[in-house]
Amino acid sequence: MTHWLNEQHTMIRDAVRRFAEGEVVPVSEHLWEEEAFPYDIWKRAGELGFTGLPYPEAHGGGGGEWLSFVIVLEELARVDCAVANSLMANSTVASLLSNYGTEDQMQRYLRPILDGSTVGAIALSEPNAGSDAANIGTRATLDDGQWVINGSKTFISNSGTDVTGPVVVAAVTGTRPDGRKEISTLILPNGTPGFTYGRKLRKIGWRASSTYELFFENCKVPEAHLLGQRGAGLRQTLAQINTGRILIGALALGILQGSLDRSLAYMKERRAFGKPIAEFQALQFKVADMATHTHAARLMLYDAAALKDAGQPFGQQASMAKLFASERAMEAAHQALQIHGGYGVMSEYAVARAFGDAKVLEIVEGTSEIQRMIISRELLA
């Protein structure tokens, strides 16, 4: 694979692949068709230690490396990117709780999302604020020892399930001296009065990932539900987003590898004009490109993850890896579908489902345009 991997990484990859092939593949089409959250898989992923792998053992995590977690997501996304996203979105909440939470917050909210008892959701995006996250309008005011939240969120992964636990909400809590919005993050337990779900959002990809609109109407949580410092919400969230970019890149890497594997198998099996379609150079060149892009994406992602594990700056590498892997994954999913001809359009085929999933990756955790802005800004600084 690459010289980056030691025996432990290989053991983790083998274990996740067994789980993915044995327990995810058989239900993947059903989850897609029913747009169903993968409850059993989530629970099993927790039991097997995949959900909490890179988090401290003191709070129920596995104490493992981020590089290992990238391998977990890559292997899951190779067979089902939506299922892998439940771990990815949960991980953003886990990072926020683990980096900024109090001991009490970690025991109450972090531990259950690491062992698979509940699943965490991060609620930043709003109908009028996605890329422009500083423009959110949801407000939280402190009143008699309680935060009173009013507003709405949209596109929130892992929300609205029977196991949704903490929803970490970004809200405007005041105005800074320079006139900008003061944004803080609050821990909102699922089921808090005044917190309701709107529509379950129907999607062309990530269909097994539960995505809802959220509404808050005089929704109250104790003052102690503030996560980290008041006013540090945006900084805290953006600090996690670099890690999130590596993890979305890992999902893209899974799609790249899955597209390549399925294309190679199909090209050997399918015949046209009296011979296997693998003999047509037009298709051979497609898999050559896919394999090259998969290898390059893997090196970029493992490098970014290894830098994070080493405690070194990795923001630029994470943006580049996310940008490259997600765009190449979209291209690979497109070409894999093409290689499958008409069958590739049928949703019973994994290549069809991966086509929808790949598109999401160019949008979440910073669109491709935003990644290019970040990369070029640093180059020109």
Ligand SMILES: Cc1cc2nc3c(=O)[nH]c(=O)nc-3n(C[C@H](O)[C@H](O)[C@H](O)COP(=O)(O)OP(=O)(O)OC[C@H]3O[C@@H](n4cnc5c(N)ncnc54)[C@H](O)[C@@H]3O)c2cc1C
């Ligand atoms: C399936 C799914 C799951 C999601 N899950 C979550 C979640 O769990 N939690 C959460 O908080 N959010 C979530 N999101 C939201 C996601 O983070 C946003 O969709 C994303 O940040 C883009 O924001 P937007 O959709 O508002 O697009 P916009 O910001 O409105 O962008 C529209 C277009 O304009 C471009 N654009 C914007 N600004 C610039 C600029 N300055 N220069 C050049 N081009 C620009 C964008 O690249 C894009 O092409 C999810 C989204 C999806 C689709």
